[in-house]
Amino acid sequence: MKRTTIDLWVGVFVALGIAAVVFLSLKVANLVPASAEQTYPLVAEFDNIGGLKAKAPVKSAGVVVGRVAAIELDAQSYRAKVTLQIDKQFQFSRDVSAEILTSGLLGEQYIGLTQGGDPDNLAAGGRITLTSSAVVLEQLIGKFMTSFAEKGDGKPAAAQ
Template sequence: MKKSILEFWVGLFVLLGVVAVGFLAFRVAGSASGTSGQSYTVYADFSDIGGLKANAPIKSAGVLVGRVGSITLDPNSYQAKVSLNIDSKYTFSSDVSAQILTSGLLGEQYIGLQQGGDTDNLAAGDTISVTSSALVLENLIGKFMTSFAEKNAGGDNTESAGQ
């Protein structure tokens, strides 16, 4: 009898734990939008977006100001055309710059906006002209390995040529 009561309480505790985890998951997913619903769309062209995905955050000075709408390939320039849905309560100058950044060393990628100095504001449908592509870790490692191999190969040739 005592064993069945103990099993009941353990089962109830596990059930409450599952419900709590589910509640937290839905709460976090629900608050991920971060925008008020009213937004305007601007565009930015990047030569390499790395691992940027649709619905990625757009931040300015660390504050969430919008979300990435869509990412397409421009058939003329072969660059990634990213639509940025910016919350309408935030305005940026027409010379704002956009760069793809990473949260931490291997975190998610997001777009960072840096305010410019122009007095004219960015309007819906405008394209951000000053962009900086993603820093891809694999490319950096490849460049480092290539320069390291060339340096070592060059060092070996000069030593053997002098002998």
């Protein structure tokens, strides 16, 4: 086989490979060019984060506005300290509230932010004071069972 033909085919081969990697990065992994400058951190403390994981979305009114950057246990207060990276274009007031929600019944957990009414906005690194913890399904069932047993009528809860 002639040398130029081989070169042509190898060129096509490598180009196909690069196209495949680009496809995997852009279409499959949904690479969004995000640099550290376009986000700012906020800190929120929760009593119980349930199944929240790093990189979980932060949503406001259902729209993704950032990601959970880090989760750690505060050694003094023994509460979970969650660091959020929020998109620069969304500023939240000082009385914004954060709660841990679940998408669907058993879906992934995310943080929902509800904008408050304070005219002053939280600065970068600011602390969200109004937080409510994750609903843990086992505790919920446990509470339900206890209240069910206290009624003591023994009928199944199918009516609900």
